[in-house]
Amino acid sequence: MTVQRPLARVLSRNGWLRAATPGRSSDGRGRRSRLKGNSAVALTATLCLFTAACTAKRMTRTLTSPMEMQTLDRRSAYLKVHARDGEVYVLSDWRVDEAAREISGRGQRMNVARDTVEEGLFTVPIDAVALVETNVLQRSPTIAALSVITGISAAMTAFCIAQPKACFGSCPTFYVDTGNGRTLEAEGFSSSVAPSLEARDVDALYQARPVGAAFTVTMKNEALETHVVRRVRLLVAPRPPEGRVLATPDGRYREATEIRPLDGCVAPEGDCLARVQALDGQERFTETDGSDLARREVIELRLPPGSPGPHGLLIASRQSLASTYLFYQSLAYLGRSAGATLAALERGDPTVGNALGRLQRALGGIEISAETADGSWIPAGEVHEMGPLASDLVAVPLPAAATGRLRLRLAKGHWRIDYLASVRLGSHVEPRAIDPSSLTDDGGRPVGTQSLTTLPGDTYSYSFALPQDGPVYELFLESQGYYLEWMREEWLAEENSFRAAQLVLDPAQLLRDIAPEFKRQEAQMESVFWGSRYARP
Amino acid sequence: MRARNVRPMGLFMIACLLSGCANNPAPRAWRLAPAEAQRTARGGWIVLEPLKSSGGDPTGEPRIEGELIAADGDVFHILTASGLRSVLRDLPHRITVVGYRTASGALAGWAAAGAASTLSHGVYLIFTAPMWIISGFVAAHREGRAGVFHDDDVARLFARFPQGVPAGVNVEALGALVANPSAGPPR
Numbered sequence: 001m002t003v004q005r006p007l008a009r010v011l012s013r014n015g016w017l018r019a020a021t022p023g024r025s026s027d028g029r030g031r032r033s034r035l036k037g038n039s040a041v042a043l044t045a046t047l048c049l050f051t052a053a054c055t056a057k058r059m060t061r062t063l064t065s066p067m068e069m070q071t072l073d074r075r076s077a078y079l080k081v082h083a084r085d086g087e088v089y090v091l092s093d094w095r096v097d098e099a100a101r102e103i104s105g106r107g108q109r110m111n112v113a114r115d116t117v118e119e120g121l122f123t124v125p126i127d128a129v130a131l132v133e134t135n136v137l138q139r140s141p142t143i144a145a146l147s148v149i150t151g152i153s154a155a156m157t158a159f160c161i162a163q164p165k166a167c168f169g170s171c172p173t174f175y176v177d178t179g180n181g182r183t184l185e186a187e188g189f190s191s192s193v194a195p196s197l198e199a200r201d202v203d204a205l206y207q208a209r210p211v212g213a214a215f216t217v218t219m220k221n222e223a224l225e226t227h228v229v230r231r232v233r234l235l236v237a238p239r240p241p242e243g244r245v246l247a248t249p250d251g252r253y254r255e256a257t258e259i260r261p262l263d264g265c266v267a268p269e270g271d272c273l274a275r276v277q278a279l280d281g282q283e284r285f286t287e288t289d290g291s292d293l294a295r296r297e298v299i300e301l302r303l304p305p306g307s308p309g310p311h312g313l314l315i316a317s318r319q320s321l322a323s324t325y326l327f328y329q330s331l332a333y334l335g336r337s338a339g340a341t342l343a344a345l346e347r348g349d350p351t352v353g354n355a356l357g358r359l360q361r362a363l364g365g366i367e368i369s370a371e372t373a374d375g376s377w378i379p380a381g382e383v384h385e386m387g388p389l390a391s392d393l394v395a396v397p398l399p400a401a402a403t404g405r406l407r408l409r410l411a412k413g414h415w416r417i418d419y420l421a422s423v424r425l426g427s428h429v430e431p432r433a434i435d436p437s438s439l440t441d442d443g444g445r446p447v448g449t450q451s452l453t454t455l456p457g458d459t460y461s462y463s464f465a466l467p468q469d470g471p472v473y474e475l476f477l478e479s480q481g482y483y484l485e486w487m488r489e490e491w492l493a494e495e496n497s498f499r500a501a502q503l504v505l506d507p508a509q510l511l512r513d514i515a516p517e518f519k520r521q522e523a524q525m526e527s528v529f530w531g532s533r534y535a536r537p
Numbered sequence: 538m539r540a541r542n543v544r545p546m547g548l549f550m551i552a553c554l555l556s557g558c559a560n561n562p563a564p565r566a567w568r569l570a571p572a573e574a575q576r577t578a579r580g581g582w583i584v585l586e587p588l589k590s591s592g593g594d595p596t597g598e599p600r601i602e603g604e605l606i607a608a609d610g611d612v613f614h615i616l617t618a619s620g621l622r623s624v625l626r627d628l629p630h631r632i633t634v635v636g637y638r639t640a641s642g643a644l645a646g647w648a649a650a651g652a653a654s655t656l657s658h659g660v661y662l663i664f665t666a667p668m669w670i671i672s673g674f675v676a677a678h679r680e681g682r683a684g685v686f687h688d689d690d691v692a693r694l695f696a697r698f699p700q701g702v703p704a705g706v707n708v709e710a711l712g713a714l715v716a717n718p719s720a721g722p723p724r
Binding site for chain 1: 570571572574575576578579636637639640643644647648651654655665668669672673676679680683684693694695697698699700702703704705706711712
């Protein structure tokens with residue numbers, strides 16, 4: 001759930017405009033240096049490969065007696081003829097005439113001290129020869145081994161370069177103990193891609209399993225981004241007996257009891273009930289429409305009979321990678337003008353703001369509508385959880401007149417729904433904020449300030465002291481800050497002023513035009529995305 | 538690439554280079570590339586380290602090293618910096634003969650650059666970086682040992698007179714050990 005200032009809200013709802021910080025941003029120098037570094041690595045690798053391939057040779061030396069001249073290895077570029085008197089001939093273009101009992105070739109004759117005494121064409125009688133030496137050079141077998149590894153490695157690199165928009169990127173990630181180890185439970189301020197878009201974000205830690213009074217949250221920067229984290233706090237609210245506390249789309253919190261699985265879930269592909277019956281990572285998801293990224297689909301839901309009012313619909317969802325792709329693709333189309341666009345946005349330019357509003361409406365969130373007794377359908381609310389990493393849970397209050405039949409309307413392929421349930425919503429609660437009792441870096445060293453600037457690979461641990469005054473508490477993670485996306489060199493190649501204009505003037509058409517291209521990459525996008533998380537060696 | 542990432546890569550590269558160089562005791566000028574070694578008329582560089590017994594500990598006596606002139610039936614003739622030395626092959630020793638130099642450094646550089654490139658692999662780096670590091674170290678180490686031999690019988694292949702000292706040749710009059718045995722440019 002994201003709580004933002006008005007401008008940020010306009011920008012962020014569909015996630016695609018987590019705009020870049022290109023050009024001469026504060027991290028521009030770092031980025032240029034990084035790109036230069038990458039080029040240096042590529043150049044070094046190429047040089048090493050070339051040098052090694054040319055020079056890594058093995059030499060096989062063989063001595064042959066004059067009686068076995070027929071066994072000479074003809075691949076030897078030079079023939080060293082060791083004469084009985086100690087002199088040696090080093091011959092190229094050599095040949096052996098066994099019938100004439102002669103060896104001939106062009107080269108040098110050297111005395112026993114190995115001073116060159118004569119150069120030119122020589123014919124040496126075999127009878128004057130003690131031994132003949134051949135040396136055959138062959139490519140080292142280790143070249144083949146490293147070539148195979150280079151092929152695998154290059155394929156991996158090429159894969160990421162070919163699909164840079166599928167590579168991991170999105171805000172700080174938060175890991176907590178869920179009883180099954182530390183798992184990713186939240187992502188912070190997904191839409192705050194510039195200082196002016198700094199936002200507060202609250203995510204439910206629904207599956208966290210605190211043990212004792214101490215609770216640790218690990219925060220990581222796993223993307224090619226600079227994260228500015230202003231504050232991280234826990235919000236805790238006492239759970240009702242046999243119930244939970246859930247956030248609602250308006251940013252408030254309510255007690256929730258009688259959480260029950262749905263009775264029915266029918267999507268265009270068929271029965272989807274099994275996919276949404278538990279918060280287990282088994283998500284209901286379909287691919288996007290190949291001709292229009294904004295095309296809607298409808299999912300029909302049925303609440304269990306006798307659901308007491310006031311009802312609510314619990315939804316655990318996250319965005320698919322379509323929004324991430326759209327964001328990166330937008331940056332690519334804007335190319336070198338991305339910085340100017342962002343600046344216009346920060347100045348409150350209505351042209352850009354209006355365009356974003358249109359795109360937001362084109363994509364939308366998950367719209368919930370409820371059937372009433374007279375058969376009509378009325379809107380119940382809309383969910384806009386930001387970010388493709390961790391599902392967040394919200395409870396959407398349903399109208400008192402709802403019959404129990406619900407509809408979800410959403411852009412096809414844009415949402416992953418993990419869990420749907422019926423809940424009875426109780427009174428509003430006001431959670432208590434808890435500041436961290438300590439903050440340490442990945443080396444376990446204490447950090448003196450809450451305000452952090454993190455770079456790819458950085459990890460920090462927040463420790464919180466949970467209240468021990470009786471009730472079980474529901475935990476929410478509140479994070480505040482913004483991040484700076486690193487413009488990537490590969491994207492500049494796709495700068496396209498027509499598409500950039502379309503982005504502003506006719507985003508709905510843009511979503512239709514780029515749908516086929518997205519479709520081609522969609523199947524592999526999820527695995528590439530998760531595989532490209534930044535990790536330190 | 539941040540300094541923290543570069544450091545292990547640099548250490549890895551240095552380790553690879555050392556693993557290759559550590560096996561080659563010849564002076565730099567005597568480590569001929571294969572292309573030169575196939576044409577040189579001189580012997581390879583030999584190092585004899587006296588041992589207390591066969592396969593035992595070093596005696597502590599100075600090792601004998603220089604150009605291998607001949608490995609006769611019972612004697613190694615070695616042209617050292619101080620003149621010709623003839624050493625009985627029966628005496629316990631550890632032998633090292635440098636036939637040619639290999640490109641272990643280039644392979645190490647190749648592997649190090651490959652390892653550095655895995656920074657673009659995201660989490661797959663967990664698999665690809667060790668793959669590069671292990672294979673790079675093994676490749677550089679094996680390559681470094683390729684032109685170096687520790688076998689008495691192989692030594693003869695790299696002698697100036699592989700047929701043994703020719704009759705009528707006075708090995709005492711072969712001159713001084715040269716600083717650079719390079720065979721000169723290819724012809």
